[in-house]
Amino acid sequence: MHVPDGFIDAPVSVATGAVAAAAVAVSLRGARRELSDRTAPLAGLVAAFVFAVQMLNFPVAAGTSGHLLGGALAAILVGPYTGVLCISVVLLxxxxxxxxGGLTALGVNISDMAVVTTVVAYAVFRLLVKVLPRRRSSVTAASFVAALLSVPAAACAFTLIYALGGTTDVPIGKVFTAMAGVHVLIGxxxxxxxxxxxGAVIAVRPDLVHGARGLTKPLQLRTADGSTVSVPAAEPAPAAARSxxxxxxxxxxxxLALxxxxxxxxxxxxxxxxxxxxxxxxxxxxxEHAAKDSPLADYQVEDVSDARISGGLAGVIGVGATLAVGTGVFVVLRRRSRGTEAG
Known part of the structure; x- marks a missing residue:
């Protein structure tokens, strides 16, 4: 759903750029509370993983494909504020x-693919985990529904942005019907x-999944007079917590394989x-994209004639670059948070 340059006029592009900048600023502050020494490097990895999976377009209808947006996945794994930053790094x-994705449309894309998907997905996810039984399977089920709803929500958000600043005269009803219909399938x-x-991460390390925090019920001890006392669940062993x-x-x-x-x-x-x-x-x-002459444009490495090798190298470079930038951002945020806590 990467919006290219020219779809949205300048005033609305500027307005969505301001919205995106404000959302990123708020997320930078919020991520300081979500990140820990363990999860800061993992957040960079989540961004790199989303980048990789977004390269895997899957068929959804005749002549149409879809790909992961990633807002739900990032929010559930590392938190909503950090999730917005993860997807923003990927889009950048x-x-x-x-x-x-157009450079003048970067504000549109961040507002739509990073902010809307993350906010909608995490709101739905938190609502579901509150009403579902407190077990790991409930987190997985809530993740499914949250991700499913986040995609048509992003399609509706694009339709609204297009209604405000579309550069072509196309009936908004037709745009909404077409966008919502195909993106339900992509969802x-x-x-x-x-x-x-x-589900895979929870099966191995549930303590690293932001959305699974507080999943374990506190131990209930019954006293001699019949009342119960809650005993907090034990913290993971230090070695396990660090590793x-x-x-x-x-x-x-x-x-990298993907x-x-x-x-x-x-x-x-x-x-x-x-x-x-x-x-x-x-x-x-x-x-035309301002970076159309980039040596990595269209996910192909310039001057590498073999399409398989060229695309694979571009993907590996993209994963590495996203990992480096994402990890750098989140490690710096964590260090600043630690400094604030110490002060």
Missing amino acids: MQGVLFAD LGEAAITAFTV TRRVRLAGLVTA AGFVSYYASTSPDGLEKVAHDKGIDSKEK
Whole structure:
């Protein structure tokens, strides 16, 4: 759902840029409370993983594909504020290095794909985990529903932005119907990927999943007079609490394999927005990307003739760059938070 340059006029692009900047500023402050010494490097890995999975377009209908947006996954794994930053880093890397998503539309994309998906998904997720039984399977089920709803929510948000600043004269009703319809199908893929990933991490290290915090009920002891006393659950052993190396290594290897190898087999059909834009004429005023001459444009390495190798190298470079930038941002945030706490 990466919006290119030319879809949205300048005033609305500027306005969404301001919204995106404000959301990132709020998230930078909020992420300081969510991040710990263990989770700061993992947040960078989540950004890199989302980048990798976004390269895997999957078919959803005749001539249409979809890909992960990632807001739900990031919010549930590392928290909503950190999740907004994760997706923002991914969008920035894609726009600057790979000419994917317009640079003048960066505010639109962050507002839609980072803010809307994360806020909607996490709100739905928290509501569901409060009413569902307190068990790991409930977290996975809540992740599925939250991710499913976040995608059509982003489609509706794009429709609203287009209604305010679209550069073409297309009836808004037709845009809404087409966007909502195809993105409900894409949401099913998003939900499956999110639930599988969250379930896999919970099975190995539930203490690293932000959305699973407080999952274990406190131990209830009955006293001699019949009353009960709650005993807090024991904290994980220090060694286990510190050791995230295996999780980070497994996540990095998976991201590299997805971006460097599996991405070659992804669907080449246009994604939901591209298909709707072409069918309805929204793309008639699309502009060339400012980074179209980037050596990594369109996820291909310049001067590498073999498409499989070129795409794989581009994916590996993208994972590495996103991991480096994301980890740097989150480690710095954590250090500043630690300094504030010490002061």
